[in-house]
Amino acid sequence: MTEQTRETCLAIFGGSGIYEMPGLTIEEEREIETPWGMPSAPVTIGRLNGVRVLFLSRHGKGHTIPPSELNARANVAAAKMLGATDMLSLSACGSFREELAPGDFVAVDQFVDRTKGRTPSFFESGCVAHVSMAHPVCSRLTEEAAQAAEAAGARVHRGGTYLVMEGPQFSTKAESELYRSWGMDVIGMTAMPEAKLAREAELPYAILGMVTDYDCWHEDEGPVDVASVLAILAQNRDAGQRTVAEIARMIGPERTPSPDGIETCLDFAIVTPPEARDPQVLRKLKTIAGRVLG
Structure with a gap:
């Protein structure tokens, strides 16, 4: 490796079934405490296609944690503490566009x-x-x-705005129509503050939205319910696993910095001068921002 590369470590946040896949060598499950508490579940650490990978079941094993109670700070901090170079989120979402059909994947690039x-x-x-x-x-x-995802056989849409709602209830029809009028593409409950925290931790972040439904605006499809969501997720499980395996193969064992400068985004972001910083707060922050805080 050169000064510009380091060992790839891909953190994957999703459902617990995503890491039960062929070709994955599991090395350990690690309980890791962060300054912000414990993550949703023990982190599964292993190797896939020659790449170090970290898997975290975002809602806990058995899906026991609702969206509003996720400790997103602990989840992202755990990935950073274990050496992640990149973070990929797999997230179920509803669609506001006819062409974004259940079973499709959306490579999201914006959020509301x-x-x-x-x-x-x-x-x-x-x-x-x-x-x-x-x-x-x-x-x-x-x-x-x-x-x-395309190599895994999924139909993929590049670009899309993901509206993050509080939940855990699904939308009202009026809300669904409002979000469509705003030009939103998909809706879900988990991408925020996850994406914001990944940026603060200087972790390159990407999210694949796995469309499960049309929320409740589509007159022919009817409103979303849990049974329909779970059915589509079950259908997409193999495609999700193949996607993870393929991206690990594609990235390879060595990683250069993101072309977007994400690994140095804190260089000019901290406004509190050194002499005014609270030492107790700094002790926590050095876990995710030690590069700039010393």
Whole structure:
């Protein structure tokens, strides 16, 4: 490896079934405590197509944690602490467009955050930072994910805006029609603050939305329910596993920095001068921002 490369470590956030796949060598399941508490589940660490991978069941094993109660800070911090170079999210979502049909994958590139009760930042009183979220995903990793999903046999749509709702209830029809009028493409409950925290941790992030339904705007399809979502997810499980295997093969064992400068995004984001920073807050932040905090 050169000074510009390091060992690839791909963190994958999704359902627990995504890592039960051929070709994966599991080395350990690790319980890891972060300064923000425990992540949703033990992290499964292994190798896939020669690449170090980390798998985290976002909602816990057995899907026991609702979206609004996810400890997203602990989840992202755990990936950073275990050496992740990239972070790929697999997320079920509803569609606001006829052509984004159940079973399709969407390589999301924008978000509208409508959550209201979640902690959106690692930074807090004592050390303040403002990272840019103008382009919230890594362009390289997103394209790699799209190509991997196509190679896995999925129909992939490049680009799309993901509206993140609070949940856990699904939308009302009025909300669904409103979001369509805004030009939103898909809707889900988990991508925020995950994407914001990944950026603060200087982790290149990409998300593949796995379309399961048409929310509740589609007159012919009827409103979304859990049974229909689970049925489509079950159909897409093999494609999701093949996508993960393919992206690991595509990335390879050595990784160069993102072309978007994500690994250095904190260089000019921290506004609190060193002499005013709270030492107790710094001890926590060094877990995810030690590169700039020393």
